[in-house]
Amino acid sequence: MSTAQSVIDTDTIAGRPASVAHMFLSRVEATPGQLAYRYPAPVDERAANATTGAEQWLSLTWSQAADRVFAIAAGLVDLGVEPEERIGLAASTRIEWILADLGVMCAGAAVTTVYPSTNADETGFILADAGCRVLLAEDGKQLGKAVAERGGLPELATVVVFDPPAELPEVEGLTIITLAELERRGAALLEREPEAVRRRVEAIGRDQLATVVYTSGTTGRPKGVRLSHDAWSYQGVAQEESGLLRPEDIHYMWLPLSHVFGKSLIAGQVRTGQVMAVDGRVDKIITNLPLIKPTIMASAPRVFEKVYNGIAGRARAEGGAKYKIFMWAAKVARQWAQVTQENRIATGRDTAPLGLKLQHALADKLVYAKIRQAFGGQMRGAVSGSAALAPEIAYFFAGVGVPVLEGYGLTETSAGIIVNRVEDFRVGTVGVPFKGSEVRIAEDGEILLRGPGVMSGYHNQPEQTAEVLESDGWFHSGDIGELTQAGYLRITDRKKDMFKTSGGKYVAPSEVEGKFKAVCPFVSNILVIGNGRNFCSALITLDEPVIMPWAAEHGVTGKTYAEVVTSPQVRALIEDYVTKLNGELQRWQTIKKFTLLPRDLDIEHGELTPSLKIKRPVVERVYAAEVSEMYAGANEA
Incomplete structure (x- = not known):
């Protein structure tokens, strides 16, 4: 098979900040009073307001977010945390996850993410393999995993709990405090040394370790992927430059932030300054969409499949004319998306024959407008990653007016390195590389990737690193694919799954x-x-x-x-x-x-x-x- 690759943009590489921590400081200085985050009230406040039937949402400006981030960073410094030391973070998607993640990075330390659903044995393996000194734990359940594996975690000295149990346990050799206490200690340090955090940020080097993120482990023990501050900074700049994220966006974040897909979008949000609504409760997605009215949302394909199946199932249950109308409208949506995409590729314009235009307009009034309202009515697009989305479902949502932009990346590339753009997306492909990155197809069809987002290697595993990472920076993805004439990448399969x-x-x-x-x-x-x-x-x-x-x-x-x-x-x-x-x-x-x-x-x-x-x-x-x-x-x- 012939090889092909994109052109690398060296200006993009040279012009970005050294880290997301630098980016965060710049953002706070540029727009201190601008809204940064929205999030549901804490559990105890939700319970107190349960009789009203309405859930209260709170907000943080960039300046208010910075107060908490700096306090967390200073609290870690007060605990004696040094640059590049690993800090475990085991929590669901919530505002504290983001503040803690930014706090760790501003302290110059390295985040090690742990899914809250991970069992005690694997949690212990990750914390031990990374050599975590501190664990930021969501609640008593996550704390309990660390306590259960205490014997295998000699380097773990402190656990900081977001939602502490009524009584914190006493464990020999382990200091257990609350997040509130960590922030109080940090605030006291900043009173004594106002520039303590800024000094840490200014000292961060581009190649300094920022995270050790563990792979999903589909075939065995997960591997720790070492990613530099530069990789995350690159993600933020690339997402802005590509138009994937925009300053005016309202971004609904419910993805697991322990996964690189979710974490990379934090960098993009800091870079663009957009509003992010944060709530990881999957059962609240349908309720939250019309409340948040997002313009952009990222997801795994399974969610779009379930939404489509749910819409089709409700139409089928209503039966008769309503079901026939839905099936006709779904067919028109797919035809419209396919025809306009083909014409856009051929002529640069989203055009369709008059008859199809009239059918699409009628279907929009009868069906599509209601679907868009269910998404909040403002969605300019959704981003899909981590697995392939069936083209027929992608065409359906494109025809409805909620284009799903497929992208491609791995933990080893700090998430997305290739993505479709809303102005010229191609269903059936995962798009084109971000500026500054390259893609090449090897002779056996394997996709090779190179760019600032690629890992420096696997933690403590030099032999496995050498198997996938060449000396000149090309990473062997393990996926099979092909490049179209226009440079769009199609994924065929996992090499190891064929x-x-x-x-x-x-x-x-x-x-x-x-x-x-x-x-x-x-x-x-x-x-x-x-x-x-x-x-x-x-x-x-x-x-x-x-x-x-x-x-x-x-x-x-x-x-x-x-x-x-x-x-x-x-x-x-x-x-x-x-x-x-x-x-x-x-x-x-x-x-x-x-x-x-x-x-x-x-x-x-x-x-x-x-x-x-x-x-x-x-x-x-x-x-x-x-x-x-x-x-x-x-x-x-």
Whole structure:
């Protein structure tokens, strides 16, 4: 395969601040009184106001945010934290996470993020491997994990708790304080030494360690990715330069901030000065959207799939004319998006034939406007990353007027390094590189990446670093893809996920899985299997809020989800969709057998990463009996 690469913009590299901490100071000085953050009131205040039925939201200006960030930074300095020392941060997405993260960076230390859903054993591994001296813990549950693993954490000296239990435990050799106490200690230090934090920020070097972020660990123990202050500064500048984030935006942040995707957007927000509404409660997304009225929101593809399935499911439940109208409008949305994209590529203009224009205008009045209002009515676009979004779903949202801009990056590239732009996005691609970054396709189809956002290496793992990072800076992503003539990147599959059937044919499972999600509105997760087998099979889970109403309408009542998915009616329903899928595939890709699982895959059972990627080895191990049964009696070559 031929190789290609983008042109690097050296001016972009030379002109940015040394760190997000420098960027934060500049932002506070430029717009001290401007609104920076909105966030729901703390849990105790929410409980106190529960009788009103309305949730109270609070706000911080940049100056007010700086007071807390500097106090946290100074508090860490008072604890004796030195530059580049690792500070663990285990909390859900909330305002304190952002303030703490900025505080650690302003102290010159290095954040080590830990998902709050991570179990005690893996939390202990991450904190020990990173050598964390301090842990910033959300609550008693996160504190308990550190206490449980205390024997394996010799370097951990202090835990700072955001929402402390009624009584803080006493643990030998471990100081446990509240975030409020840390901020009080920091404020006292700043009274004595007003320039203490600014001196720390001014001393930060571009190549100094800023974070150790651990990979999702889909195939084993996670690896600590070392990212410099320059990588995060680059993210902020690149997001602004590309137009991905804009100063006038209202950004709804609910993504897990322990993941690089969410964390990178903090850098962009500091750079642009936009307003960020912060609330990590996933069950509040639908409620929050019309309240926040965001102009931009980032998400994983699974959320857009669930939104689409939910809309289609409600329309189906209403039946009759309403369902027919929705199906017609969905078809028009896809046609409109495809035609206008093709014309934009060919002529530079979003044009469509008159007949399609009239249909789209009518569908907008009947259907699309309501969908946009459900998103808050101001959404100029949404950003999707961490996995592929089915093109049919992307075309649908583009036609509705809420374009989903797919991007691409990894933990090792400090999140997005390639992204679609709202003014010229291409469904089916992940866009073009940020200025200052390069992409190249290797002879075997692997995507290679280079730029300021690329890691310096894996923490304590020089051999594994050498396997993926070349001496001239090219990073081997492990993904397979191709570049279009215009320089847009298409992702084909994970190199390690591709398999060969016993007949010698290669199958990219994510391609098949994505196609099934596009044709079946009931699917939640699907895992295609077939390595070394003479045919492909699939493990499938269904979206419970969508399949249960359908089941009730078709005579399957009074049953649990596990009973519903084993019913003949649901089996026949999904079999029809599998047949439809197979009509779009090459013979060797087709799904010959499938099993509907009795529950959805989840993080708690270790089958999904916190960023909702399937842990294939885990799922295949858990459901080994079901897989064996699908191949029982098959003539395995």
